[in-house]
Amino acid sequence: MTKASAQPWRGLDASVLTRLEPDTAAIASAAMDQVRAGLRTPLDDRTAANLQVTLDVALHAFFSEIGHPDVTTDRELYRAQGRAQHTAGRSLEEMLGFYQSAALGVWRQLASAAPAVDLPTQAIVELGEALFAFIAELSAAAADGYAEARSQAARAGQARRDRLLGLLLAEPAASRDLLDDAASQAMWVLPGRLVVAVTSADVAPQLLDRMPGRVLVGRHHDLTAVVMPADRLEWYLGRLRDLLGHDQAGVGPIVPLRSAALSARRASALWRLTRTGALGDSPLVHTTEHRIDLLLTADPELAAEFSKDVLAPLAGLPEPARQRLTSTLAAWLARPDQPQAIGVELHVHVQTVRYRIRQLRTLFGGTIDDPAGRFALAIALRIDPLVSREPTKPSERSVHPLRPDDR
Template sequence: MPRTLEPGGLDQLPSPLPRRLATILRPELPSLAQEIIEEIPRALPEYDRPLQTPYSQALTIGVERALIQFVARVAEASPSTVRHDDTYRRLGRFEAHEGRSLDSLQAAYRIGAQVAWRRVMRLAARHDLSSTVTARLADALFAYMNELASLSLAGYMDARPAEIEDQRRRLLQLLLRRPTSASDRAIGELAELTDWEVPAEVTLVAVPPDARCVRGALDCDVLVDLTADEPHLLVPCGSSAGAPVPLSDERRAMLAEAFPDDPVAAGLTVPIEFAADSLRWARQALSLVETGILDDGPVISCEDHLVTLWLLSDCTLIDQVARRQLAGMNDLEHGQRERLVATLHTWLTTRGTAAEMAETLHVHPQTVRHRIKRLEKELGGRLTDPDDRFAIEIVLRAMWVRNRSRTEREEYRDEG
């Protein structure tokens, strides 16, 4: 693509052509251009558009400039071609932006050549041109059309990768709006247009803003949007016996290579209609990395931190639940409250004896017994009510996970 337009496949105009041909051809250009512009949309419905649209205007300009330039070449050996060349590269870029192959534009060039040749045959008879001159003019015309097709191909190939990337970005946006906003048909059409096979399962990956990406390291089936305020990408995954297959080691290595300077977070592997949920979890994991709650690393997987993500899904709400469930201790001095909370956490999570808890807390067993009595006094019946006790244990676990990372950061800072 493109094929030569017949005959000969010449790369440049044969020479010399009698310069008087330019005098014969030039008066025909306005009406010939109009004839070609009318014939193309009749033969090719995809070009049947209102004349004021940018595409129709570009096509009209292309036809007019092609004819003017061809006659200029007949009249002189080497006319300027800078503006001329850009016109036909732009037509190729238009085809890429329209999401079509170059077949339609190739056909338009053929139609233009056929209409022009019919006019040349009439002029040859009218001006009594020899068969030799007419044959050379035919070769010149088809060689010129081949040149225009080559220019359009260059523009098409320049624009096609960027256009495919843009269409895949729109496909990713559609998938993240499901299940309410995007139909299977719309997704299927855009996937086919971009040569992307729709998978059963996907993993969404959250990327820090401004992270450096080595695009060549990403597999060709990964959908990418690094232009968003919160950059992200989609990795197709498989399923086995109806169960999702988490991100493979090969995919993790790919992500680590693609983002060598910053950690990224991979959400859970889910059916494609739940892609937005996977991305939400990935972004939550990335935020916990940024605050130091999750360990730093090249690829953080939500699969490895499910309970933490659940417990810390709303840190503000944790404080509110703690305020209510531990209401009896809210007025205590800070240090005293922290000691009682630590004892309560150990008690609920280990169910150990006073001696065992004392060893964990690095205090005397009698101190543990004293604190438990204080807890029973401050919290009243909450420790005997199953629902309240469960709520207290959950909020203490969440506070412990959050505060552990904060303590570790402070200790690290003090050691430094």
């Protein structure tokens, strides 16, 4: 595609301007009138002045480039105007509306002058097409500037939120004055109580732009932390559940603001346990429902060592036999000396249960009849699936529709 075809005003016959002899000042005035006519509220003086400058420069550029493929005027003014529009807190649509209204005003002035100089209809049509193509290019430059400013603001805003999240989860805890200052900069109201959820680092991108503004999302060590005020916790947890997809999150306890690190620490520990697959595939796994598991695995190396040593008699068995005896041992510890009930639970004949119990007594000796031994076996069986499995891939789960945002 040639420059002239991409920018049709460059391919026009420059004699069109010679015949029209456009009055730039009158055209600019008519364009401003057209802009004002489309407004519900009057322009403030500063905006009107900026628009007038833009109109003057744009008209000069348009007339300079008509019929001159090699003449190029700078588009930085329009990018700068887009950046300024965002900084002022005004919408991109408003500014582009100004551009379109101004273009209409310019076109009406040019079209009204055409009959007096016998400009052919085709030339008028081509001039109109070229004008609106020119305005589209200026609008694109302004939109680029607006997007650039929005992106910069988003990065700066996220950096402030990241700093606040880091201070909230720091150990030892940051001072209240430091938290207040960071919260003020991040424009985030510190809650009295909160909950921290933790999930995979890979989940951060899908949470950052879609969790409510009252929720902080950011990197915490090698994971993603989600800090949620307690006042609308069920709503925040519902949104988090919807966005997790096939991932899981560990949800810490509700704590006072000063104890946010504790909630994050427990949530992190629980999330790591979910990777074994032993806690099921629920999207949200709550620490309040797994405190025994957290307690037993607080020292993972010790827990794994303990479980391995206590269950060592089963280690040398073929896998099918080991699984059968493990399930029988767990059932027997829950219902000692109740082979009939154990048979019903395991869906096997009572004689099969008795046979397996004899095998267990042979393997473990008097341990399974000693209260302390049974206690150790019960703990080891609880720990074993939490420490002995390789991390699993997230299970397949459906993603529920999103609720309305509350930003």
